Amino acid sequence: MSETVNVRRGSFVQSVDRALDILESFGVDNKELGVTEISRILGLHKSTVYGLLNTMENRGYIVQNPSSGKYRLGLKLFELGCRVEKSMDLKKITDYYLEMLRQETGETVHLAIMDSQEVVYIDKKEGLESMRMVSQVGKRLPLHCSAIGKVLFAYLDQDRIEKIINEKGLLKMTAKTITDPSLLKEELDEIKVKGYAIDNEEIAEGLVCVAAPIRNYSNEVIAAISVAGPKARIDSGKLEAVKESVLQISQAISDKLGYSG
Amino acid sequence: MSETVNVRRGSFVQSVDRALDILESFGVDNKELGVTEISRILGLHKSTVYGLLNTMENRGYIVQNPSSGKYRLGLKLFELGCRVEKSMDLKKITDYYLEMLRQETGETVHLAIMDSQEVVYIDKKEGLESMRMVSQVGKRLPLHCSAIGKVLFAYLDQDRIEKIINEKGLLKMTAKTITDPSLLKEELDEIKVKGYAIDNEEIAEGLVCVAAPIRNYSNEVIAAISVAGPKARIDSGKLEAVKESVLQISQAISDKLGYSG
DNA sequence: AACGGTGTTTGGCAATGCAAAACAATAATA
DNA sequence: TATTATTGTTTTGCATTGCCAAACACCGTT
Numbered sequence: 001m002s003e004t005v006n007v008r009r010g011s012f013v014q015s016v017d018r019a020l021d022i023l024e025s026f027g028v029d030n031k032e033l034g035v036t037e038i039s040r041i042l043g044l045h046k047s048t049v050y051g052l053l054n055t056m057e058n059r060g061y062i063v064q065n066p067s068s069g070k071y072r073l074g075l076k077l078f079e080l081g082c083r084v085e086k087s088m089d090l091k092k093i094t095d096y097y098l099e100m101l102r103q104e105t106g107e108t109v110h111l112a113i114m115d116s117q118e119v120v121y122i123d124k125k126e127g128l129e130s131m132r133m134v135s136q137v138g139k140r141l142p143l144h145c146s147a148i149g150k151v152l153f154a155y156l157d158q159d160r161i162e163k164i165i166n167e168k169g170l171l172k173m174t175a176k177t178i179t180d181p182s183l184l185k186e187e188l189d190e191i192k193v194k195g196y197a198i199d200n201e202e203i204a205e206g207l208v209c210v211a212a213p214i215r216n217y218s219n220e221v222i223a224a225i226s227v228a229g230p231k232a233r234i235d236s237g238k239l240e241a242v243k244e245s246v247l248q249i250s251q252a253i254s255d256k257l258g259y260s261g
Numbered sequence: 262m263s264e265t266v267n268v269r270r271g272s273f274v275q276s277v278d279r280a281l282d283i284l285e286s287f288g289v290d291n292k293e294l295g296v297t298e299i300s301r302i303l304g305l306h307k308s309t310v311y312g313l314l315n316t317m318e319n320r321g322y323i324v325q326n327p328s329s330g331k332y333r334l335g336l337k338l339f340e341l342g343c344r345v346e347k348s349m350d351l352k353k354i355t356d357y358y359l360e361m362l363r364q365e366t367g368e369t370v371h372l373a374i375m376d377s378q379e380v381v382y383i384d385k386k387e388g389l390e391s392m393r394m395v396s397q398v399g400k401r402l403p404l405h406c407s408a409i410g411k412v413l414f415a416y417l418d419q420d421r422i423e424k425i426i427n428e429k430g431l432l433k434m435t436a437k438t439i440t441d442p443s444l445l446k447e448e449l450d451e452i453k454v455k456g457y458a459i460d461n462e463e464i465a466e467g468l469v470c471v472a473a474p475i476r477n478y479s480n481e482v483i484a485a486i487s488v489a490g491p492k493a494r495i496d497s498g499k500l501e502a503v504k505e506s507v508l509q510i511s512q513a514i515s516d517k518l519g520y521s522g
Numbered sequence: 523a524a525c526g527g528t529g530t531t532t533g534g535c536a537a538t539g540c541a542a543a544a545c546a547a548t549a550a551t552a
Numbered sequence: 553t554a555t556t557a558t559t560g561t562t563t564t565g566c567a568t569t570g571c572c573a574a575a576c577a578c579c580g581t582t
Contacts, residue, residue, distance in 0.1 A: 011312035011531080012319070013570065015539065019277040020320050023341060035560060045541050050561070051272035052539095058273070059281050060377050069548090069560055073345045075376040078383075080284060081342015082399025084334045115336040116321050122339075138343025272562080274539065276570065296529060306572050311530070313570095330529055330579095 018044065019052045023061065023073065032070040081138070090223060091123050094214075094253055098125050098225065101249045105242050107229035110211075112148045113222065115140075117164050119149040127229060144184055145173050147199035147211035148226040154188040154197065155213060155221035161188065176201045196247055198239075201231060208234040210242050212250035215259040222257075225250055279305065280313045284322065284334065293331040342399075351484060352384050355475075355514055359386050359486065362510045366503050368490035371472075373409045374483065376401075378425050380410040388490060405445055406434045408460035408472035409487040415452040416474060416482035422449065437462045457508055459500075462492060469495040471503050473511035476520040483518075486511055 025041050026033060033041075039049040053071055056062040060076035085091065094111050101109045108127040112119050118140045143149040143164065153161065170179040178184045191197045199209040211226035227242050234242060254261070286302050287294060294302075300310040314332055317323040321337035355372050362370045369388040373380050379401045404410040404425065414422065431440040439445045452458045460470040472487035488503050495503060515522065 011308070011315055011570090013276050013280070013312050013316045014568090015274050015276045015570080016280040016313055016316045017320070019274070019280065020317070020322065026344065036558075047272070047542080047561085047563095048540055051274050052277055054272055054561095055274045055277045056281070059278070061281065064560095073341065075345060075374075075381050077338070077341045078345040079342075079381065079399045079401060080334065080338045081340075081345070082397065083287065084336060084339040084342070085399075113336075120336050120340065136343065138340045140340060272539085275537090276539080297527085308530085308532095308573080309571055315530095325529095 015052065018042070018048070019056060022049065022052055022056070023077070026071075026073050032065060032068065032072045034068075034070045038071075085122075088122065093256055094123065094223075094225070097249050097253050097256075098123065101225065101227065101245055102127065104245045104249075105227045105229075105238075107227045107234070107242070110148060110226045110228065112152070112224055112226070114143070114152045117143065117168060119143055119146065119152060122223070141203070142168060142171055144170050145177050145199070145203045146226070147197040147209035147228075148224045150188065150191055150197040150199065151211045151213050151224040151226075152221065154191040161185065173203050174201055174205050178202060196243060198243075206231050208239075210234075210239070210246050212246045213254075214250055214257065215254040215261060216257040219259060219261060225253070276313065279303070279309070280317060283310065283313055283317070284338070287332075287334050293326060293329065293333045295331045299332075349383065354517055355384065355484075355486070358510050358514050358517075359384065362386075362486065362488065362506055363388065365506045365510075366488045366490075366499075368488045368495070368503070371409055371487045371489065373413070373485055373487070375404070375413045378404065378429060380404055380407065380413060383484070402464070403429060403432055405431050406438050406460070406464045407487070408458040408470035408489075409485045411449065411452055411458040411460065412472045412474050412485040412487075413482065415449040415458065422446065434464050435462055435466050439463060457504060459504075467492050469500075471495075471500070471507050473507045474515075475511055475518070476515040476522065477518040480520060480522065486514070 021042050022038055025038055035046055035050050035053060038044075038053070039046045042049070053062055057064055057071070057074070060074045062071050063074040064071050090113070091111065098109050098111060102125045106127055109125050110121055111123040112121045114120070119142070121137050121139050121141075124137055141149060143153040153164075156164075165181050165184070170177070170181065170184060172179050178187060196210060196212040199207070199211070201207060203209075207228060208231045209226050209228040211224050213221040214223040214225060216222050225246065227246055229242075282303050283299055286299055296307055296311050296314060299305075299314070300307045303310070314323055318325055318332070318335070321335045323332050324335040325332050351374070352372065359370050359372060363386045367388055370386050371382055372384040373382045375381070380403070382398050382400050382402075385398055402410060404414040414425075417425075426442050426445065431438070431442065431445060433440050439448060457471060457473040460468070460472070462468060464470075468489060469492045470487045470489040472485050474482040475484040475486060477483050486507065488507055490503075
């Protein structure tokens with residue numbers, strides 16, 4: 001894991017920063033953590049963690065399991081998360097089109113945006129087939145290893161692309177992940193020309209995705225949509241049709257947002 | 262607004278507590294706030310707020326609008342919110358049944374649980390009619406003024422009921438809100454006997470709801486579901502059918518959770 | 523050009539957060 | 553069952569750190 005060292009700009013409050021560290025140490029795999037456990041993970045003293053944890057528990061951001069004494073994330077975070085979501089009217093606008101895209105392709109469809117140099121999945125609708133891609137809303141991924149990520153990556157300024165590659169690196173996820181900076185930059189250029197991106201098992205083996213950008217009234221790329229499915233099913237002649245659907249729907253959403261391309 | 266003064270137990274970190282105050286000051290109505298604005302709301306010094314805000318911005322919990330200079334909640338909160346949600350497998354289990362309940366009744370259906378003496382809406386599915394109740398997932402409400410809240414309220418211990426009434430009070434939302442403690446307690450008793458609750462314009466005028474409890478394997482009430490719609494439509498003979506549907510579905514979900522009533 | 527309003531930076535005092543150690547209560551060991 | 557290890561929790565005191573105040577820089581309005 002390449003820890004990006006934040007350059008602290010302006011005044012900085014240590015205890016708050018640590019509190020956020022604590023919140024983030026609760027992953028999807030480790031839902032419940034103890035005081036000592038967290039203190040080990042973060043390299044902080046037990047009593048320090050306890051104080052922070054206690055403060056957040058009093059506010060409902062953390063809850064303690066009475067029987068085990070361990071802690072987990074509280075519903076207050078769910079509440080705030082929903083407030084953020086609510087302010088994203090993008091989700092409302094795209095909902096209808098995403099459903100259409102799912103119906104057309106039968107596969108899992110996604111809506112994602114970029115946030116602090118990463119892809120964040122905002123919405124998804126699962127495919128109709130029994131074997132389908134299962135992903136999760138709210139998840140973050142690096143930009144370089146998915147169709148949706150590469151689309152968002154491609155439309156950035158050249159120096160930002162450079163900067164992100166340098167800072168984040170290009171983590172190898174599968175044998176086919178593009179880990180060479182110059183190859184990636186070629187790929188991104190090509191994506192801009194074609195107007196869509198394909199992920200051919202670059203993030204997970206057997207998974208193929210097609211993604212296209214969403215533009216707004218000022219012609220900026222503000223989000224992207226994708227269709228994801230098993231290689232076997234997509235590759236067998238379906239790819240072209242999926243590509244057309246993705247392009248058509250992304251265009252429709254962009255139109256709705258006032259894009260005039 | 263009756264501010265519940267938290268009795269600070271154990272060690273307490275002031276700056277973290279204040280940081281959470283800041284997060285919560287971003288409501289659904291005021292999505293964007295400035296430093297000065299927040300400092301006024303919370304009664305803190307401008308530079309104090311700035312430092313806290315800055316710390317959270319560096320971590321993606323707050324984002325600044327570059328043009329206006331104002332702040333709003335960041336996507337990191339959405340991400341954490343999703344992690345909490347993910348740990349709630351209750352939502353997954355009920356999804357199918359909620360959809361069924363919506364189809365049967367044609368009205369907006371809800372799933373909610375209790376958290377720190379309040380109702381939290383975990384999931385909803387909007388009604389099929391053009392005029393329908395619009396609510397929001399993640400929202401918190403007091404326990405006494407909705408069908409779903411009263412159900413969750415009813416199955417608590419007598420002393421907890423007493424405690425919550427004393428601490429939170431019974432805020433009047435409409436002319437029909439039950440604000441008399443002894444009347445409410447009678448109502449709660451009745452709900453336990455009948456096994457369902459009705460909200461007859463107690464939270465909003467023209468809104469009628471029917472709710473029933475969800476029980477788990479140890480026969481505890483862990484959640485509740487409800488159907489909500491306009492009084493005109495529900496009252497006109499439909500109430501009985503809605504009530505039956507709610508009871509039937511809540512029973513089905515409870516069965517799924519291992520309830521043996 | 524002066525004003526009122528932002529967000530931001532700086533400096534210095536002391537309040538506050540934090541580490542160390544002791545405590546209590548449970549779980550795992552023999 | 554006695555013993556050890558490991559948990560969450562409380563207390564204490566030192567100095568780090570957070571916070572207030574005031575000044576700064578910027579913008580839009582008057």
